[in-house]
Amino acid sequence: MHYHVNGDIVPESEATVSVRDRGFMYGDAAFETIxxxxxxxxxxxxxxxxxxxxxxxxxLDHGIADDELRRRVRRTLDANDLREAYVKLSISRGVQPGKLTPGPTTNPTVVVIVSELPRGGIAGESVWSGPATADVVETRRVPDAALPTRAKTxxxxxxxxxxxxxxxDEAVMLDSSGAVTEGATSNLFFVRDGTLHTPSLSGPVLPGITRDVVLSLAEAEGIPTETGRYEPDDVLCADEAFLTNTTWEVRPLARIGATEIGEGDETVELGGGxxxxxxxxxxxALVGTRHYAGSRD
Structure with a gap:
């Protein structure tokens, strides 16, 4: 594999950053999974x-234009001859004097890594082999007042x-008051009586890109949608549930803990509805239209 590090395509063995990089030392960096x-x-x-x-x-004022970042993503895909891929784009403040308070970002560290994933669209194949399982965990989602929820660091x-x-497969996290927020790496949706529900962004919930796409698709499909504050029992009693993220796309949720979602419904073996x-x-269909126009999608 070849990755993009600070403006250059390099072999994986040479794709390194300094041990004094603030992303390594403090987690002081931003990223996107694409x-x-x-x-x-x-x-x-x-x-x-x-x-x-x-x-x-x-x-973190890195000074790099969006078009340049996209060009680096493209170069990394081309260098690995990949068309169907996972992409992670990271930007840190780079190497600075060893103190907690950051200085101006004069030399940011920018890294693009990629790996192969199956193609998407109607003719594609899933990256997961079956519906997801999840547990509600004790670890609480960090409140927005402590760490900005909308920041992917x-x-x-x-x-x-x-x-x-x-x-x-996933850990469902609650906020400090016990309300459902999201999975450790996914947004959570559930269906009751034909209405699609998902926790509101007023809580400590990351505004997932796939989450937004699914909400737009639901509107286009005429599916009633509500966002709000939900207790774990609201999800456990749901007719259906699923998780969304960039890699999983829309993944049915079969059970949470010992509770099968939609228990008693004939669709439960499929983990969906x-x-x-x-x-x-x-x-x-959206992926097929946007990215595989002219193919058998």
Whole structure:
């Protein structure tokens, strides 16, 4: 593999950063995980906007234009001859004097890494082999007043500690008052009586790119949608549930803890339901239209 490090394409063995880089020392860095379909980034503008918002939250003025960042992503995909890929774009403040208070960002560290993923769209294949399982964990989501929820930073200890509590595919995290927020790496949706629900962004919930796409698709499909504050029992009693993120796209949720979602419904063996399937199909169709036009999609 070849990666993009500070303006250059280098072999994986040479893709290194300084041990004094603030991203390594303090987690003082921003990142985005992006999916490439057919050689181009999915929802690039939304990812670029969220990366910019994270950098603003960190007061990390790296001075690199969005078009240049996209060019680096493209060069990394081309260097590895990849069209269907996972992409991670990271920006740190770089090497600075060893003190907690950062100085001006005069020499940021910018890294793009990629790895192969199956193609998407109607003719694609899933990166997961079956519906997800999850557990509600004790680790609480960090409140927005302590660490900006909308910032995707290298400091991912909150999610790591949550994942360490479970052997399930995902850890469902609550806020300090016990309300459902999200998974360690995903947004959570559930369906009750035909209405799609997801926790509101007024709580400590990351505004997921795939989350936004799914909400837009639900509106287009005529599926009633509500956002709000939900207790764990609201999800446990749901007819259907699913998780969304860049890699999983729309992944049905079969159970949380010992509770099967939609227990008693004939769709439970599929770990999904009519609304989940409808949105997954709509997502695949969107990817196919945008990225594989002219193919058999």
């Amino acid at each position: 999916r490439a379909y057919g050689g181009s980034p999915f929802e690039w503008d939304a990812h670029a906007d969220r990366l910019r918002a994270t950098c603003d939250a960190l007061s 290298h400091n991912y200890l909150n999610g790591i500690l949550a994942r360490l509590e479970t052997d399930a 009519d609304v989940t399937a409808q949105l997954a199909d709509a997502f695949d």
